[in-house]
Amino acid sequence: MRANTAKNDTLVMDRRSFLAGAAAAFMVPVTLTFSSRPAAAATTGVGAYIRIDDANNVTLITGQTEMGQGIASGLAQIMAEELMLDWGQVRFEHAPVNPQVYGLPGWGLQLTGGSTSTMMWYTPLRTASAKAAYRLRAAAALTYGGTPDQWSLLVGGKLKHTTYGEQTFASVLGQIGNTTDPGAVSFAGTKRIVGQPVRRIDLAGKVDGSAIFGADVMLPGMVFASVIHCPTITGTVKTCPTSATGALKVVNLGNAVGVVATNTWAAMRIASSLQSKVSWTLPSNLALLDSTALATAAQALQDAATPVNLKSYETAGTPDDKVGQLDVTYKTPFLAHACMEVLNATVSVTKTNGVVTFVELWLPTQGQSFVPGTVRSVPGLSSLTDAQIKVNSMLCGGGFGRKIEQDYVLQAVKLAVAMGKPVKLTWSRPQDFKNDKYRPCASMRVRLGGDVNGITGMVYRNISASISFQQGANPEDTGAVAGAVKLPYSIPNRRVEFTPLPTGVPLGYWRSVGESYNTFAVESAIDELALSLGQDPIDYRLRMLTGDQRATALLQKLKNSPNYTAMGATKRGVAFLKGFNSYVALAVEVGLDSSSRIKVTKAHYVIDCGVVINPNSVEAQMQGGLVHGIYSALYSRVTFAKGVPSVSNFSNYRVLTPRDMPKVTVDILEGDPTTAMPGGIGEAGVPCVAPAIANAYQRLSGTRVRELPFHPGMTMSD
Amino acid sequence: MAQVSFTLNGVAKTITVDSIETPLLWVLRDQLGLTGTKYGCGVEICGACTVSVNGQPEKSCDMKIGEIAGKSVMTIEGLKNDPLGARLQKAWLQYQVPQCGYCQSGMLMSAYGRLKAGESLSSTATGMSNICQCGTFQRVKEALLALPTIA
Numbered sequence: 001m002r003a004n005t006a007k008n009d010t011l012v013m014d015r016r017s018f019l020a021g022a023a024a025a026f027m028v029p030v031t032l033t034f035s036s037r038p039a040a041a042a043t044t045g046v047g048a049y050i051r052i053d054d055a056n057n058v059t060l061i062t063g064q065t066e067m068g069q070g071i072a073s074g075l076a077q078i079m080a081e082e083l084m085l086d087w088g089q090v091r092f093e094h095a096p097v098n099p100q101v102y103g104l105p106g107w108g109l110q111l112t113g114g115s116t117s118t119m120m121w122y123t124p125l126r127t128a129s130a131k132a133a134y135r136l137r138a139a140a141a142l143t144y145g146g147t148p149d150q151w152s153l154l155v156g157g158k159l160k161h162t163t164y165g166e167q168t169f170a171s172v173l174g175q176i177g178n179t180t181d182p183g184a185v186s187f188a189g190t191k192r193i194v195g196q197p198v199r200r201i202d203l204a205g206k207v208d209g210s211a212i213f214g215a216d217v218m219l220p221g222m223v224f225a226s227v228i229h230c231p232t233i234t235g236t237v238k239t240c241p242t243s244a245t246g247a248l249k250v251v252n253l254g255n256a257v258g259v260v261a262t263n264t265w266a267a268m269r270i271a272s273s274l275q276s277k278v279s280w281t282l283p284s285n286l287a288l289l290d291s292t293a294l295a296t297a298a299q300a301l302q303d304a305a306t307p308v309n310l311k312s313y314e315t316a317g318t319p320d321d322k323v324g325q326l327d328v329t330y331k332t333p334f335l336a337h338a339c340m341e342v343l344n345a346t347v348s349v350t351k352t353n354g355v356v357t358f359v360e361l362w363l364p365t366q367g368q369s370f371v372p373g374t375v376r377s378v379p380g381l382s383s384l385t386d387a388q389i390k391v392n393s394m395l396c397g398g399g400f401g402r403k404i405e406q407d408y409v410l411q412a413v414k415l416a417v418a419m420g421k422p423v424k425l426t427w428s429r430p431q432d433f434k435n436d437k438y439r440p441c442a443s444m445r446v447r448l449g450g451d452v453n454g455i456t457g458m459v460y461r462n463i464s465a466s467i468s469f470q471q472g473a474n475p476e477d478t479g480a481v482a483g484a485v486k487l488p489y490s491i492p493n494r495r496v497e498f499t500p501l502p503t504g505v506p507l508g509y510w511r512s513v514g515e516s517y518n519t520f521a522v523e524s525a526i527d528e529l530a531l532s533l534g535q536d537p538i539d540y541r542l543r544m545l546t547g548d549q550r551a552t553a554l555l556q557k558l559k560n561s562p563n564y565t566a567m568g569a570t571k572r573g574v575a576f577l578k579g580f581n582s583y584v585a586l587a588v589e590v591g592l593d594s595s596s597r598i599k600v601t602k603a604h605y606v607i608d609c610g611v612v613i614n615p616n617s618v619e620a621q622m623q624g625g626l627v628h629g630i631y632s633a634l635y636s637r638v639t640f641a642k643g644v645p646s647v648s649n650f651s652n653y654r655v656l657t658p659r660d661m662p663k664v665t666v667d668i669l670e671g672d673p674t675t676a677m678p679g680g681i682g683e684a685g686v687p688c689v690a691p692a693i694a695n696a697y698q699r700l701s702g703t704r705v706r707e708l709p710f711h712p713g714m715t716m717s718d
Numbered sequence: 719m720a721q722v723s724f725t726l727n728g729v730a731k732t733i734t735v736d737s738i739e740t741p742l743l744w745v746l747r748d749q750l751g752l753t754g755t756k757y758g759c760g761v762e763i764c765g766a767c768t769v770s771v772n773g774q775p776e777k778s779c780d781m782k783i784g785e786i787a788g789k790s791v792m793t794i795e796g797l798k799n800d801p802l803g804a805r806l807q808k809a810w811l812q813y814q815v816p817q818c819g820y821c822q823s824g825m826l827m828s829a830y831g832r833l834k835a836g837e838s839l840s841s842t843a844t845g846m847s848n849i850c851q852c853g854t855f856q857r858v859k860e861a862l863l864a865l866p867t868i869a
Contacts, residue, residue, distance in 0.1 A: 068818025068852045199814060206819030207807045209754020209794035213820060216753035224748055262736060264757070265744035340758055340766060340820040340851050397756070397820025398851050429759045616814055620857070624817060627853030650763045650849060657847045661855035716763055716847075 048101075049128050050079060051093075056157045056170040058083060059091040063102025064121070065112040065366050066094070066202055067396030067403070068624075069682045070617035073200040074118055075125060077613050081194045082129035082187065083136075083169075084153045092201055094393035097368045097386070110368040113404055113509060115580040115680025118613060122678050130185035135176060140167060142175035155192075197616035202395070214364030214394040217346040219422040223248055225415050226267035226426055227256040229435045230280040232643035233289060234504060238279040244270050251418045255407070256435075258415050260423060268428045282643070288504035289643035291334075291441075294465075298443040298501050301463045302329065307499045309475035313485050317493030322457020323447035326529050330446065330521040331707040332690075333637030334465075335439035335510055336653055341397020342432040345412035348422040356381055356417060358388050364396040367404035374406040378413050400628075401509035405437050430648040437508025438638055440465035440480070441501070444521035448529050454544040455529065457493040460484050462518065466500035467507045475500050483518030483687060488551045488578040489526075489544035505640060511628055512683035515579050519687035520633075520694070520708065523575040527695040528704060537574050537695065550583050550671055551576070554608050558585040563604040563665045573696030575688035580680030582609040583669075584622075586688035588662070590696040595718075597711050598697055600630055600662045603689075608669040609679040618681050619666045625685015626664055631655045633690035634710045654714045724786045726750070727796030738784030743767045745783045746793060754794035754823045758849065765848035768824040768831070769793050775831025794823035803830050806861075809868045813861035817852035824848050825858055839863055 051059040060079050066072040072092040080090050095102040095110075103110040104120045136159060137151040144164040154160050157169045205211030230236065240257045244250050247270050251258040257278055261267040287293040301307040341364060350358035359375050372389045376382050396403055412425040427435075442464035449457040462484060466477045478485070481498050510516060530540035538559045545551045555576060558564055564572070567589035577584045589602040605622040612618055635654035639646040647653040670676065690708055698704045711718075723732040735745060746752045746769075758766030760779050767779040770792040797803035806826055809815075816822045825848050832842040843859040850858075 068816075068820075070817070197814075199811065200816075202819070203811055203814065203816055206816035206822050207810045207826060208798055209752070209823050211819055212753070213756075215757065216747075218751055218753065263740065263744050263748040265740055265748075266736065268760075338851060340756070340764070340818065340849065342757065396818060398818045400851070426757070429757075429761075620814070620817055620852075620854075623856055624853035627851070627855065649761055650759050651761065655849055655851060656853070656855065657849055658855045658858060659844050659847075661853075661859070664856055716849075 049125065050132050052157070052169050052173060054170050056168045057089050057091055058085055058157060058169070059093050061093045061095045063095045063110045063368065064117040065393055065396055065399065066092070067112065067366065067399035069621060070200055070614065071112070071117045072202055073198070074613040074617060075121055076201060077193045077198060078122060078125045079129045081190060081192060082126055083133055083157070084155045084188070085193070086156045087193060087198045089157055090201060097371060097389070097391045099369045103369065111404060112366040112399070113401060115682045115684065118678045119581055119680060122611065126187055127185060130187055131182055134182040134185060135179040136169055136172060138179040139172035139175040142178055143167070143172045195612050195615070197614060200617070211395055213341055213397045214346070214362060215341050215344045215397065215426060217362040217394060217424060219346065219348060222346070222422040222424055223260050223262065223419060224264040224267050224426070225258055225260045225412070225423050226264065226271045226428055227253065227258050227411060227431060228271040228275055228278065229256045229431060230282070231275070232280065232282050232286075233435065233640065233645060234283045234506060234643070235280040238281045240278040241274060244274060246270055249419060250274070251415055253411050253414050256411060258411060258425070260415060260419055264424070264426050268426070272428070283504055285504060286642040288502060289640050291639040291641070294441065294501065294503055298463045301499050301501065302443055302445050302461060307463075310497055310499045311476055313478070313481055313496040313498065315495045317457070319457045319459045319493040319495045322493040323449040323459050325450065325532065326446065326448040326525060328446055328525060328528065328706055330444045330524060332442045332517040332520060333639065333708060334441045334505060335632055335636060336433055336436045336638050336647060337400045337402035337508070337510060338433070338650070338653060338655060339396070339398030339400060339402055342429055343402070343408040343427040344425060345409050346422065346424040347412045347416035349416045349420065351420060356384070358390070359384065359413065359416070360390045360392070361409065361413070362392045362394055363409060364394050364399070365391070365403050365409070366396065366399045366401070367406065368393060370404075370406050371409060374409050375413055377410065378417060380417065381413070400511045401513070402437065405508055407435075429650075433647045433649060433653060434645045436638075437506045439510030439516065440467060440507050442517040444518065446521055446525040448525055450529055450533075452533050452535055454540070455489065455491045455526065458491050459495050459497070460521070461497040461499070463499050463501050464517070465503045465505060465507050467509065469500035470503070470507050479514045481518060482514030483577070483579060484522055486578070487522065488548050488576070489541070490546040491544070512686040515577065515683070515687040516632070519575065519577050520690040523688065523691035524694050524706065527573065527691065527698075531698065541576055550608050551578060554583045554585050554606050554669060557667060557669060558587060558604070558606045561604060561606065561667060563602070567602055567604075569699070571696055571700045573692045573694065573699060575691040575695065577684065577687050579687065580684045581677070582607060582679030582681065582684045584684045584688055586692045588689070588692040588696050590693060590700055598634060598693065600693060603662050603664040604667070605664070605685065606667045606669065607681070607684065608671050609681050609684065610671045610676040611678040612668055612670055613678060615668055618668055621681040622666045622685040623664055625683070626689055627656050627661070629686045629689020630660070630693070633693050633708055635714045637709050637712055650716055652715060654716055654718065657716070720784070722783055722787050724788060725790040727792055728799060735783050738782060740783050741779050742769070742781045742783050742786055742791070743778040746778065752793050752795050756820055756823055758821065758824070763849070764821070764824070765828055765846070766821050766824040768827040768848070770827060770831050770834070773831070773834055775828050794827060797826060797830060800830070802833060805865060805868045806830055809861040809865050812868065813857050813864065815854050815857040815861050817854055821848060821850045822854070825850065825854075829858075829862060839865055
């Protein structure tokens, strides 16, 4: 049984309502966009996904950003399958900004997020590649003779004809322009490269230092910049010095002071030294920027019968009459993204008669669609056309949602305009931590009623900082309840409520967004109820999965896995997620370290992400999801004292190091491969971690932890 | 302005720097264009800036260029020229260790430095303190423990 893909795409769009609104204007036409050479793409303006060069190498040109998730390889595998390529002849390249061609099909936005890249591109890219295969056959016929049908593809970027022999793709490119779209195409139907653990195509440069991340861009005549923001978050510059010893320039950027120098270290050092010399305008309502005040406000909203802006979702039956066995509240904190590559941007402007006529940017960005608008928002640049703005998307040293944002891009453009020469802006690590767009904090009250056969009633109230509410949208925020709605379980009486918690803390998307907190609450609460009824946690969930065969198969697979049974029954916990068009079950085993702090000792995932493009990448994303999940469940949070964030570096935002890594195993199921589509894997590994740990910890200790993180205040040396 | 002489990836260098206080990391990156060594935290925690100085793993973000005078520095760009370094890189590829890859220069240089200093593979695998936010730790360990099988 398959998920309804169209419906789920809509679901994903709902999760990003502001994006969906922008996308509604048009849909990307799924047509062949194939060009023979870069020059053709440039001159015809036809969007091009596939380029073949004279050496017969084939390059995928993609609007999706490679930030570690392996998307470049995954999409290139889809192309290589249809074109019967040798993996060694496959390359990839980030596309220029052109959302109509390179934007996510279905959103029309060129961005990377929401685990959508593979699921949205799978069919369009297969189609474009299959059409390209046809046009290569047609070009061979025009070049050498015969008809397109008499030519067939051979593995390795070659074409074959009984009379005209074997020829390379490269040898027929001169006739590509004389071929036409074949209309409907059929797919290769093979699994020579798709589904195989081929080695990612971006690895060589990542082990010899030659990979160029945004932070590594070097341009002739470039100068180096850094920034200092207000210590109170969202404060703005009232007055600042106009120069500083050792600085080439000091620039008032509005929300920060920029310092340009001859190297990055000097720029960071001088920027830091200016803090005492800048006068800041503080935000007006510090209560909205204070964790203690926000916690009080959230509790008041939980206690209110009908809080302002209350929205209800999935109301069914008479839930208020059916709850009474469990009434608990879970809390999760603000979190930072902490990408290993700090925010940075390199910008060069060209002036003609003193007027900026061209802006070129080199960015680690997940949000290409938004960059031209960012450039045009700078005074004096509002009339630049798209053709006058060139964006080079670089490798991202992690993104996790942070690099969709435009704050650092805007600053770099302003600095480049001020300098009139190329500027590379690099935030210091403390500035990166203190000026994040934080994962929303949340309070989730869960009331459940039920018996050994399952949950009969659920009333769920989420009071959380809301990204869309902060962006001015109406209080509707389906992203805030993602992970609490569309559950796989059959719960006849239920109501899911949401009220935005007003806050001035800047908010942003963080790997797995709403599921990162709602799944903690839902999967913890189900486990609490099962435990109180003396039920096995997997059996109890299975009983509530009426008709969802993939979910049932997944949980049964977990239950029967030797990796699960090898975990001690008194120290293991499980959690389950249906989300991102995938299904994930996780079991962890926990123990205590010498300081009685909880430690995850083993983890076992079972994931059904539909069509598997690269099992090695699926495994890597589960490993990565586990690491994100553990650090955020056990160690890290961001609090604010009247607007001053509690974190400044990894010293007070503890993440994982090799010694913290448990042994993790991954089983991959593939749904129904005959009709399946790929699901998401980038975020799906995160949400189950916190509840699985909490569920395991209760079995180990008898204590239920309902507020994350388990061990706040830990440092990297703990 | 000051002149500093040292050996970089086997080649003798004399460079002019604005200040002998400038950390080695930023001389490598901004002045010499060797951008494989990364900035991560600036306070010797994350390990992304790890290089080898006179055969020892050192965090270059807090090492003044003046302290490098007369010493021998190896960065990720020079790792392939050492047989052990080349084998580590091969293991990293075989086990598909990197995800975003940003921390991997430091991972490799930390592992290289520890092994060069005589640490065992298993002690290196668990003793390294490099941060990786993509979560490559298990593969780092697998690649290290498999090193004896890498030609």
